[in-house]
Amino acid sequence: MALVYQGTTISPGLGMGRARVVESLRLEPPAERPRDPEEELRRFRRCYAASEEELRQTVQEAQKKLGGHEAEILDAQLTLLQDEYSVLEPIQEAIRDGGLNMAQAIDQVLGGIVELFQQAEDEYMRLRAGDAKDVRKRLLMRALGITPRDYSALPEGTVLVAEELTPSDTIRMDLAHVSGIVTSRGGYYSHVGIISRNLGIPSVCGVPRAAEDGDTVLVDGESGVVTVHPDEAGLARFSQRRREAEAERRRLDIFRSAPSRALDGTAGLICGNIGTAAEAQAALDAGAEGIGLLRSEFLYMDQPALPDEETQFQAYRQVLETMAGRPVIIRTLDVGGDKAIPALPMEREENPFLGCRAIRLCLERRELFRVQLRALLRAGAYGDLRIMFPMISSLEELRSAKAMLEEAAEELIREGVPVRKVPVGIMVEVPGAAVMADCLAREADFFSIGTNDLIQYTMAAERGNPSVEHLYSPYAPAVLRLIAMAARAAESAGILCGMCGEAAADPELLPVFWGMGLRELSMSPGGIARSRAALSGWSTEDCRALAERVLLCASREEVQAALQEAHRRRKTRL
Amino acid sequence: MISQEVCVKNPTGLHARPANAFVKTAARFPCAVTLRKGERTFNGKSIVSVLSACVKRGTQVTIVCDGEQEEDALRTIVEAVESGLGE
Numbered sequence: 001m002a003l004v005y006q007g008t009t010i011s012p013g014l015g016m017g018r019a020r021v022v023e024s025l026r027l028e029p030p031a032e033r034p035r036d037p038e039e040e041l042r043r044f045r046r047c048y049a050a051s052e053e054e055l056r057q058t059v060q061e062a063q064k065k066l067g068g069h070e071a072e073i074l075d076a077q078l079t080l081l082q083d084e085y086s087v088l089e090p091i092q093e094a095i096r097d098g099g100l101n102m103a104q105a106i107d108q109v110l111g112g113i114v115e116l117f118q119q120a121e122d123e124y125m126r127l128r129a130g131d132a133k134d135v136r137k138r139l140l141m142r143a144l145g146i147t148p149r150d151y152s153a154l155p156e157g158t159v160l161v162a163e164e165l166t167p168s169d170t171i172r173m174d175l176a177h178v179s180g181i182v183t184s185r186g187g188y189y190s191h192v193g194i195i196s197r198n199l200g201i202p203s204v205c206g207v208p209r210a211a212e213d214g215d216t217v218l219v220d221g222e223s224g225v226v227t228v229h230p231d232e233a234g235l236a237r238f239s240q241r242r243r244e245a246e247a248e249r250r251r252l253d254i255f256r257s258a259p260s261r262a263l264d265g266t267a268g269l270i271c272g273n274i275g276t277a278a279e280a281q282a283a284l285d286a287g288a289e290g291i292g293l294l295r296s297e298f299l300y301m302d303q304p305a306l307p308d309e310e311t312q313f314q315a316y317r318q319v320l321e322t323m324a325g326r327p328v329i330i331r332t333l334d335v336g337g338d339k340a341i342p343a344l345p346m347e348r349e350e351n352p353f354l355g356c357r358a359i360r361l362c363l364e365r366r367e368l369f370r371v372q373l374r375a376l377l378r379a380g381a382y383g384d385l386r387i388m389f390p391m392i393s394s395l396e397e398l399r400s401a402k403a404m405l406e407e408a409a410e411e412l413i414r415e416g417v418p419v420r421k422v423p424v425g426i427m428v429e430v431p432g433a434a435v436m437a438d439c440l441a442r443e444a445d446f447f448s449i450g451t452n453d454l455i456q457y458t459m460a461a462e463r464g465n466p467s468v469e470h471l472y473s474p475y476a477p478a479v480l481r482l483i484a485m486a487a488r489a490a491e492s493a494g495i496l497c498g499m500c501g502e503a504a505a506d507p508e509l510l511p512v513f514w515g516m517g518l519r520e521l522s523m524s525p526g527g528i529a530r531s532r533a534a535l536s537g538w539s540t541e542d543c544r545a546l547a548e549r550v551l552l553c554a555s556r557e558e559v560q561a562a563l564q565e566a567h568r569r570r571k572t573r574l
Numbered sequence: 575m576i577s578q579e580v581c582v583k584n585p586t587g588l589h590a591r592p593a594n595a596f597v598k599t600a601a602r603f604p605c606a607v608t609l610r611k612g613e614r615t616f617n618g619k620s621i622v623s624v625l626s627a628c629v630k631r632g633t634q635v636t637i638v639c640d641g642e643q644e645e646d647a648l649r650t651i652v653e654a655v656e657s658g659l660g661e
Contacts, residue, residue, distance in 0.1 A: 072591065075594065076590065076591075076594050076621075079594050079597055079598065079621045080621050080622070082601075083597075083619075083620045083621045083622050083623075084619070084620070085617045085619060085620035085622070085623060086617075086620045086621070086622035086623060087622070113622055116622070116626060117625070120626075120628070121628075125589070125625055125626075125628065127590075128590070128625060310583070311585075314585055315585075318585075
């Protein structure tokens with residue numbers, strides 16, 4: 001009978017295969033004391049030297065094989081193993097003077113380090129406890145003469161079932177043939193979580209040892225459900241889902257690394273929206289050709305004090321360096337009554353969405369803005385930076401913001417800091433900015449349409465309020481006409497117009513935006529490949545015709561009908 | 575014995591990779607390397623000791639080198655810390 005377990009997913013995907021149980025080793029040091037401490041010391045030194053040599057080689061292999069994460073962890077473990085002051089000497093002392101056998105001495109000294117790390121207040125240090133445990137295991141296994149079971153050649157379609165997997169476990173494993181991992185311990189940020197996501201192996205944790213060697217196991221990394229001994233119908237359904245997911249993944253995978261092009265070859269950029277510096281890598285991995293929106297708020301949120309220039313500079317620089325020359329649009333601080341930051345007390349406003357927020361706030365709190373602008377300008381030396389001001393609603397605002405940027409640049413130059421010329425653009429998210437787009441385009445280097453706010457301000461309907469949900473829609477003709485106005489103005493002025501709201505990732509609207517002349521679309525990294533695939537099926541000419549058609553529509557229903565019709569026609573033609 | 579004060583600038587402080595880089599740099603020299611933070615001192619060649627110093631970003635520490643090649647060691651270590659220890 002099928003056994004179903006609900007765990008926590010730590011790596012997405014659907015995996016199925018035969019279970020292989022990874023036994024946790026019992027590493028109990030023997031109780032007897034050695035008769036001759038000097039002899040025991042010599043045994044320990046041999047054991048230590050062999051472990052060190054083995055780990056050194058493993059590090060080298062890992063650097064060649066996997067690079068990144070695993071090699072780094074193993075290298076940190078090597079440094080720990082080589083710590084004479086805290087590891088080697090204390091163990092030798094415990095054998096020589098304490099009369100312990102070597103396994104006891106190893107267990108005592110490294111156990112103490114594990115505890116020291118586990119009790120640390122600092123999270124980074126607590127993470128190191130795993131390294132110390134792994135080093136203890138490595139030394140103890142050798143001291144006790146235990147050879148680990150060999151997992152270096154696994155049959156295709158193996159589902160690993162384990163209590164926990166450490167770097168020293170996974171490094172010797174044939175993970176290329178592993179189609180799923182089920183562990184009882186671990187978590188999203190545990191070693192097994194990181195490595196399985198890196199390798200694309202579906203994984204679920206929090207399931208107690210569920211299967212025996214050879215059992216058929218289904219690992220649903222979407223829902224966290226693990227099924228052992230599935231019945232025939234369940235197995236067939238899962239296989240079908242897997243085939244479909246695989247076909248879709250294959251189809252989209254090509255588009256992760258492909259350039260963004262319409263059917264006729266017209267090129268554009270599909271970029272990622274990110275909310276922290278660390279997400280840049282994930283965006284890149286998902287196929288982003290740049291960052292179309294870095295929300296700089298993350299530096300200010302959950303912080304007791306405002307971030308200083310250096311902190312900001314480092315974060316921006318990290319993103320620019322990760323993106324290695326690709327364009328990176330950083331939006332200056334966009335907060336207000338609805339998105340408050342603890343270090344910046346704000347007056348309560350009746351209607352924060354129409355109050356002193358985003359660029360308005362920055363122009364009022366000049367020191368706050370000055371620090372961010374300086375940090376941005378300094379970071380500009382490390383890549384293709386573009387600065388974007390949010391919520392511009394008038395030309396005066398754009399001029400004031402640009403004047404402050406100019407001041408910051410002059411200050412830096414006076415201090416001898418080299419400053420590169422950085423393109424400066426605006427978010428078009430206030431209807432007033434779209435209406436005045438022709439004037440704004442003469443003084444901005446680019447536009448990026450922020451659909452979320454543009455819809456809310458155009459339709460005077462807030463997002464997420466069910467009673468006005470029928471109004472809040474990117475398909476509203478009023479919204480589409482404003483977007484077209486901005487795009488047209490940008491085109492006449494010869495500047496780039498992009499989009500960074502959620503609508504950018506809507507494959508239904510994509511041909512409309514492309515037809516209006518938007519050539520840069522930025523979205524959550526997960527949607528990049530799908531959008532690029534959608535774009536590749538449309539010719540620019542058809543997109544233009546569709547955009548023109550949609551702009552003549554009088555209602556949201558008409559817009560949707562026109563889109564359905566166009567998508568249906570394109571499909572039958574293909 | 576020579577020493578110099580230096581400010582730890584990399585984002586995560588003396589943690590993980592930077593701590594590793596620090597210890598490896600110190601290990602290249604025969605002299606003793608000590609890290610002083612306030613009143614407390616830590617062995618600069620021991621990863622466990624350096625980690626337990628819990629040096630956060632923006633902290634001033636003093637590097638003390640004592641013994642053979644102490645001048646080379648101090649200069650190299652201070653440079654490494656100032657350049658962000660590979661981070």
